[in-house]
Amino acid sequence: MSDYVRQMPHGSNDLARPPSTAARFHIDVPLLILLMTLTALGLTVLYSGSGSDTGAVVRQGRYFLVGYVVMIVAAQIRLAQYMRWAPWFYLVGVGLLVAVIFVGVGAKGAQRWLSLGGFRFQPSEILKLVVPMTVAWFLAERILPPRFRYILGSLVIIGIPAALILKQPDLGTALLIAASGMFVVFMAGIGWRYIFGAVVLAAASMWPAWMFVLKDYQKQRILTLLNPESDKLGAGWNIIQSKTAIGSGGWAGKGWTQGTQSQLDFLPESHTDFIIAVLAEEFGLRGVLLLLSLYILILLRGFWIGLRAQTSYGRMLAGSLTLTFFVYIFVNMGMVAGLLPVVGVPLPLVSAGGTSVVTLMAGFGLLMAVSTERRTVGNG
Amino acid sequence: MPQHIALKDSFRETRVYSARTITAIAIVFGLLALILGRYYSLQITHYDTYRTQSDRNRVQLQPLPPRRGLIYDRNGVLLADNRPSYILSVVRERVSNLDDTLAELQTLVPVSDSDLDNFQKKLKRSRPYEAVPLRFRLTEEERAQLAVNRHQLPGVVVDAQLLRHYPHGTLFSHALGYVGRINEQETWDLDETDYRGTFHIGKVGIEKFYEDTLHGTVGYQNVETNAHGRVLRVLERFDPVPGADLKLHLDIRLQKTAYDALEGRRGAVVAIDPATGGILALVSTPGFDTNLFVNGISSVEYSALRDSPDVPLFNRAVQGQYPPGSTIKPIMGMAGLESGLVTPESTVADPGWYRLPGDSRRYRDWILKIRGTGHAPQVALNMAIAESCDVYFYDLARRLTIDRMYDYMHPYGFGERTGVDTTNERRGVLPSTRWKREAMAQPWYPGETLSAGIGQGYMLTTPMQLAVATNVLATRGELRQPRLVSQVDGQTVQAPLIGQVEARQENWDSIHQAMRSVVHSERGSARKIAKGIEYEVAGKTGTAQVIGIAQNAIYKEEDVAERHRNHGLFIAFAPLEAPTIAVAVIVENGGGSSAAYPIARKVMDTWLIGDESAG
Numbered sequence: 001m002s003d004y005v006r007q008m009p010h011g012s013n014d015l016a017r018p019p020s021t022a023a024r025f026h027i028d029v030p031l032l033i034l035l036m037t038l039t040a041l042g043l044t045v046l047y048s049g050s051g052s053d054t055g056a057v058v059r060q061g062r063y064f065l066v067g068y069v070v071m072i073v074a075a076q077i078r079l080a081q082y083m084r085w086a087p088w089f090y091l092v093g094v095g096l097l098v099a100v101i102f103v104g105v106g107a108k109g110a111q112r113w114l115s116l117g118g119f120r121f122q123p124s125e126i127l128k129l130v131v132p133m134t135v136a137w138f139l140a141e142r143i144l145p146p147r148f149r150y151i152l153g154s155l156v157i158i159g160i161p162a163a164l165i166l167k168q169p170d171l172g173t174a175l176l177i178a179a180s181g182m183f184v185v186f187m188a189g190i191g192w193r194y195i196f197g198a199v200v201l202a203a204a205s206m207w208p209a210w211m212f213v214l215k216d217y218q219k220q221r222i223l224t225l226l227n228p229e230s231d232k233l234g235a236g237w238n239i240i241q242s243k244t245a246i247g248s249g250g251w252a253g254k255g256w257t258q259g260t261q262s263q264l265d266f267l268p269e270s271h272t273d274f275i276i277a278v279l280a281e282e283f284g285l286r287g288v289l290l291l292l293s294l295y296i297l298i299l300l301r302g303f304w305i306g307l308r309a310q311t312s313y314g315r316m317l318a319g320s321l322t323l324t325f326f327v328y329i330f331v332n333m334g335m336v337a338g339l340l341p342v343v344g345v346p347l348p349l350v351s352a353g354g355t356s357v358v359t360l361m362a363g364f365g366l367l368m369a370v371s372t373e374r375r376t377v378g379n380g
Numbered sequence: 381m382p383q384h385i386a387l388k389d390s391f392r393e394t395r396v397y398s399a400r401t402i403t404a405i406a407i408v409f410g411l412l413a414l415i416l417g418r419y420y421s422l423q424i425t426h427y428d429t430y431r432t433q434s435d436r437n438r439v440q441l442q443p444l445p446p447r448r449g450l451i452y453d454r455n456g457v458l459l460a461d462n463r464p465s466y467i468l469s470v471v472r473e474r475v476s477n478l479d480d481t482l483a484e485l486q487t488l489v490p491v492s493d494s495d496l497d498n499f500q501k502k503l504k505r506s507r508p509y510e511a512v513p514l515r516f517r518l519t520e521e522e523r524a525q526l527a528v529n530r531h532q533l534p535g536v537v538v539d540a541q542l543l544r545h546y547p548h549g550t551l552f553s554h555a556l557g558y559v560g561r562i563n564e565q566e567t568w569d570l571d572e573t574d575y576r577g578t579f580h581i582g583k584v585g586i587e588k589f590y591e592d593t594l595h596g597t598v599g600y601q602n603v604e605t606n607a608h609g610r611v612l613r614v615l616e617r618f619d620p621v622p623g624a625d626l627k628l629h630l631d632i633r634l635q636k637t638a639y640d641a642l643e644g645r646r647g648a649v650v651a652i653d654p655a656t657g658g659i660l661a662l663v664s665t666p667g668f669d670t671n672l673f674v675n676g677i678s679s680v681e682y683s684a685l686r687d688s689p690d691v692p693l694f695n696r697a698v699q700g701q702y703p704p705g706s707t708i709k710p711i712m713g714m715a716g717l718e719s720g721l722v723t724p725e726s727t728v729a730d731p732g733w734y735r736l737p738g739d740s741r742r743y744r745d746w747i748l749k750i751r752g753t754g755h756a757p758q759v760a761l762n763m764a765i766a767e768s769c770d771v772y773f774y775d776l777a778r779r780l781t782i783d784r785m786y787d788y789m790h791p792y793g794f795g796e797r798t799g800v801d802t803t804n805e806r807r808g809v810l811p812s813t814r815w816k817r818e819a820m821a822q823p824w825y826p827g828e829t830l831s832a833g834i835g836q837g838y839m840l841t842t843p844m845q846l847a848v849a850t851n852v853l854a855t856r857g858e859l860r861q862p863r864l865v866s867q868v869d870g871q872t873v874q875a876p877l878i879g880q881v882e883a884r885q886e887n888w889d890s891i892h893q894a895m896r897s898v899v900h901s902e903r904g905s906a907r908k909i910a911k912g913i914e915y916e917v918a919g920k921t922g923t924a925q926v927i928g929i930a931q932n933a934i935y936k937e938e939d940v941a942e943r944h945r946n947h948g949l950f951i952a953f954a955p956l957e958a959p960t961i962a963v964a965v966i967v968e969n970g971g972g973s974s975a976a977y978p979i980a981r982k983v984m985d986t987w988l989i990g991d992e993s994a995g
Contacts, residue, residue: 144393187404189396244437247422247430260438264606285423292416299408303401312388315397319404326408330415337418 026075026372028305034298035349035364039064041291042350048257049271049278049352056271056352063354067361074365079373082366083313086137089130090157096123097164104168112168124173125359127161129366131177132320135184140313145189154185171218172331172343180324187306187319221341238274239338241266246280246337253284271352273344276336291350295329305371314370321363328360438604439615443577446596447542449623451556451586453632454660454866459552460587462542466518467579468526469511472503474535481533482514488529489522491515494676501564511537513579516675544580544587548632549669551639554695555630555662555864557585557803558670560677574598580674585695586626586864588803593868596623627867629658637986638663641979646968648696650847650862651983654959657851657860657875659800661963661983662844664696698805701840702966705922706768706905706973707951708789708835710853710891713761715788716776717887724761724890730754734774736826743830745770746923761890766897766904768921770834777833782824785832786812791881792849793859799878800844800862808845811838836925846951846964853895853918854953854962856888857881892918896956905973906950909981915988916956919980921973922949948975954984961987 022029043057043064050056096114100123105113112122135154142150158181166174186195210219224239245261248254257263259281262270270278279287302322309315328348334340336347346356422430451460468489475481485491491514499514506512518526518538526538544559546552559580562570566581575581576598582588599620604613638649642665651661668685677685685693694700716722732748735741746768747755755769764772777785790796795810809815811832813824831837841849844862852859859879866873895918898904905921924947948970953962963983967975 141388143388145396187397187400189393189400241437243422244430244433246419247426248434250423250427250431260604261434264438264604264612266434266437266606280419280423285419288416288419288423292412296409296412300405303405307398307401312393315393319397319401323404323408326411330411333415334418337415337422339415339418 023372025072026368027072028075028301028368028371031298031301031305031364031368031371034294034301035361038291038294038298038349041294044256045275045279045282045350046271046352048259048282049262049275051263051270052257053271060352060354060357063357064361066354067357070358071361071365071368074362075368075372077369079311079314079317079369082133082317082369083137083140086130086133089126090134093123093127093130094161094164097127097161099123100168101164112170122173122355124161124165124168124170124177125355127165127177128173128180128324128359129321129363131158131161132180132184132317132324133366135181136313136316136320139184139188139316140311144312145191146185148194151185151190151194154181158182166213169215169218170344171214172345175343176324176327176331176345179327180320183320183323184316187316187323188312218341221343224342238268238342241268242274242277242336243338245277249281249284249287251284251286253280253282253287256282258282273332273342273346273351274336275351276333276347279350295326295348299326302367305367309370310373314373318367318370321367325360325363438606440603440605442601442603442611444599444601444618444620445541445577446598446620447622448544448559448580448596449590449594449869450625451594452625452627453630453635454628454658455631455633456627457632458547459628459630459632460544460546460556463545464540465516465543466523466538467513467541468515468518468522469513469537469539470499471511471535471537472506476534481536484529484533485514485526485536488525489515489518492676492678494679498561498676505567511539516543516579541579544674546670546674548635549671550667551632551635552630553667553670553692554585554664554697555628555635555659555802556670557587557589558583558673559587560673561675583673584803586628586802589801590626590865590868594623594626597621624869626865627870628864629653629656629660629866630662630864631660631987633986633990634661634983635663637661637982638979639665639667641982642967645970645975646690646696647966647970647976647979648700648843649963649965649979649983650697650843651961651963651987652847652851652862654851654854654858654953654962656866657862657877658866659847659862659864660961660987662697662802662864664694664700666690666692668692695802695804696843696966696968698800698802698842698844700966700968701806701808701842702947702949702968703837703839703924704835704841704846705924705947705949706770706834707846707920707922707949707964708839708849709765709768709773710895710920711789711792711849712773712776712780712785712833713765713891713894714853714881714883714887715780715785716761717890718788718883719780719784721779722761722776727758727760728764728772728775730756730759730769730771732771734771734830736778736830739827741827743770743774743827762894762897763903765891765894765920766901768898768905773833774830777829778826780833782829782832783812783814785829786810786815791859791879792852793845793879794839794841794849798842798844798848798862801864805844806842808842809838809840835922843964843966846949846966847962850951850953850964851962852881853888853891854959856885857883892956895920895952899952906952906977908974909977913981915954915984917952917954917981917984918956918959919950919952919977921977922951923947923972924949926969942969945969945971948973950976950980952977952980952984954988 043060046060047057100114105115114121114123135157138154138157139146139150158178162174162178165177241261245267259278261267261281262278267274267277279291299322302318306315306318306322309318325348328345331340331345332347335342346353348360448462450458453459472478495515499512502512523538560583561579562581582591597620599618601614602616603611604615605611634651638661642649642663645665647665649661649663653660672681732754733742733744745754754771755763755767759769759772789810795808797805797807816822816824828837832839848862857880858877861876861878863875896916898919898921899906899910899917906919926944926946948967950965950973953959961984963980965976965980970976
């Protein structure tokens with residue numbers, strides 16, 4: 001691998017100008033600014049969504065602090081290193097998922113956590129980064145677009161952890177992880193006939209999935225989505241209340257901390273998965289547009305980093321991470337607005353919760369690593 | 381790792397990647413446009429719908445039940461008030477699983493089957509987000525239990541409501557009646573709006589008769605609630621108008637005297653103030669504790685009351701229909717005098733029995749079995765009333781005929797409801813040929829006229845009617861509708877004069893004197909109560925046969941089962957010259973009037989002297 005990771009000798013006179021602080025610390029400044037703006041907006045909404053609980057904001061702020069540190073640390077590591085570690089990360093991740101089955105801790109009928117000396121974490125979170133890293137590692141040295149057998153190989157890499165997570169059961173995460181792996185394959189340039197084939201296959205497998213794979217509560221969510229009024233006080237409650245919250249916000253919103261739906265507890269999970277409804281209710285469509293603009297800028301920056309990446313590995317990783325970030329946004333905003341079934345996907349960097357923040361920020365660290373990799377090579 | 385590096389086409393890879401990025405961006409924008417379209421649709425297109433829905437969510441119209449009017453006796457003693465009571469209610473819409481919540485609540489506080497039953501019925505008719513009551517009168521401990529577990533019980537509400545309370549429940553059971561939980565039948569008849577938030581309604585007695593007056597007008601408040609139904613803020617408030625307070629003519633002292641005197645017996649006492657028609661006492665025994673009904677009586681307690689042979693739930697004062705017996709003799713006497721058939725001096729021969737012309741059957745006088753002869757060889761009106769001579773009135777009745785008896789007696793209120801302001805009043809029977817033809821499709825027989833002349837046979841009166849008729853005698857002809865309520869919210873309510881018996885004053889004098897002799901003459905049938913009396917009483921005893929006595933059988937009290945013993949009756953007014961009280965007493969199976977007149981004496985003593993027997 002060293003044959004295409006060529007580094008400049010330090011102190012070379014060929015450098016036109018001295019590296020900026022940002023460059024020295026492998027920081028993508030536009031991305032950092034966007035992320036910090038999003039963080040500020042997220043904490044503002046969270047304050048209201050948690051019922052004006054300063055404690056919740058401070059807690060989330062601490063998670064962000066950890067997240068930013070993780071991001072910067074992740075950005076310092078060279079991509080080649082990630083590539084080398086990817087298979088080992090993968091083995092450890094899958095091992096942990098298996099461990100969850102035997103010694104995992106559960107809540108609400110799902111067994112997702114591992115407890116290590118009082119510290120609880122979800123191994124599936126790690127896989128969100130490890131799966132695209134591993135698939136990218138697997139495909140990076142192949143001739144791209146990949147041949148069929150490498151596509152199959154990628155599917156196996158994706159399938160094993162996805163199946164284990166589906167078993168927990170955690171449909172949302174399983175789908176996210178599968179998607180993040182598939183995005184690598186997609187960005188690698190897999191032929192359109194495979195894509196259409198997969199779409200047809202997916203459509204055909206809907207019936208068996210409904211019959212054999214989906215749990216009752218997952219089916220219920222889909223049925224509820226189709227007709228929330230059928231279960232007004234049960235599963236439909238969340239959707240009706242969140243739609244009411246969003247709709248009643250109108251263009252201008254009811255004002256910060258003035259949302260009656262969220263402040264009066266009608267809106268469930270108002271500080272976690274359903275926080276977009278708080279934003280929509282209190283800041284109106286204007287607020288939604290602001291948030292969406294930030295997200296779009298981040299996505300565009302992500303795609304830009306991918307386009308400018310110098311190695312296949314970096315390209316595929318950047319494309320996948322960016323698209324995964326988009327999936328978070330799409331699934332969460334769609335589910336809260338009653339477009340998609342309710343699956344446990346947080347609104348990235350806005351919903352309360354430490355794990356998702358740290359994972360996402362680690363992902364942005366990887367993006368920055370890709371972004372700054374370009375500089376070192378580009379000057380060669 | 382296999383070495384493909386030589387075959388990798390870096391340029392092509394970049395080109396493919398760029399194409400894919402553009403595709404991805406296109407898809408991303410397409411899907412984000414879909415999301416945005418959805419938010420636009422919710423927030424702009426359907427803004428009004430969701431805005432309304434959100435307002436309806438948080439703003440709730442809560443009824444404010446009015447305070448029920450209080451009831452006082454004539455001295456201002458509180459007879460019915462409202463006490464704060466804690467009610468456990470459930471808001472179905474806020475409960476995730478109703479059955480689980482009910483089960484959970486039952487582990488915290490006792491909930492009876494009838495509570496559950498009532499709850500389910502009310503639940504069916506409740507509006508969304510309305511709190512449906514499950515348990516009334518929570519104890520301190522129960523409230524604490526619920527408070528501790530409140531966070532686990534969303535949709536469960538404990539709040540205070542005023543609940544009817546009767547400080548003298550048993551004493552006034554029949555006079556006041558009671559309120560109870562609104563049942564399904566009543567729900568249909570009610571103005572639903574006016575009874576939002578009210579769970580009780582007058583069931584019988586004054587409580588029912590004056591329901592509209594006592595209830596008041598419901599108020600409302602608009603409140604902002606959270607999803608658990610907790611009220612956070614009152615946005616708007618329309619105060620309820622409390623029900624009007626009632627002041628009664630009833631006097632707790634008389635009530636207590638009469639109740640104590642009747643204690644252990646079945647009977648009734650009605651006392652009326654002649655000047656106003658106001659009812660001073662209305663007692664029917666046995667009574668019962670009306671407070672039992674306020675909360676929803678347990679089925680065990682209820683069946684005990686319902687199935688008791690003493691029928692405590694039966695208001696004998698207005699529902700009980702008894703043959704008046706000899707108590708109608710003063711009125712028969714008035715009929716005789718007014719019709720000119722008798723004079724105070726005219727006499728009738730009294731061998732102790734009477735026989736209709738051309739009929740061998742002997743109509744016996746009650747005195748025959750005691751003395752073996754009549755009251756005197758010749759009996760005049762005064763003696764006939766004082767000693768309750770049957771033969772005299774047999775003769776008068778025969779000559780008067782039943783239809784003229786009807787005409788003379790009807791103005792005293794017999795055979796019609798008195799119109800007293802309480803519920804379930806019966807009308808009794810004042811027989812006539814027409815009545816018998818219509819009611820029984822039979823002709824009138826002459827012998828029946830004789831029975832009717834001494835208040836036996838078909839004639840039936842309620843104690844209330846007897847008291848009203850006594851009042852007509854006392855007031856020399858005023859037929860006044862009896863009233864329990866004297867004031868509504870401080871406004872005096874007049875008992876309407878509904879009739880006037882026109883008669884010559886000397887005839888009233890004669891009858892009053894004759895009734896005086898009942899008590900104050902040596903051979904008066906109620907002479908025993910004259911002992912130590914400080915005022916003059918006009919009275920009349922009466923005995924009502926419960927079973928027909930065979931022709932020659934001598935009636936022996938001891939031989940007859942208690943339930944078959946004669947009813948004892950007594951009517952009276954006092955003081956004679958300017959009556960301030962008219963009383964009717966009946967003691968079921970009392971054996972004779974001797975069971976009744978001491979009670980009348982006690983009541984009159986309490987009223988006129990306020991003696992030690994007053995409570």
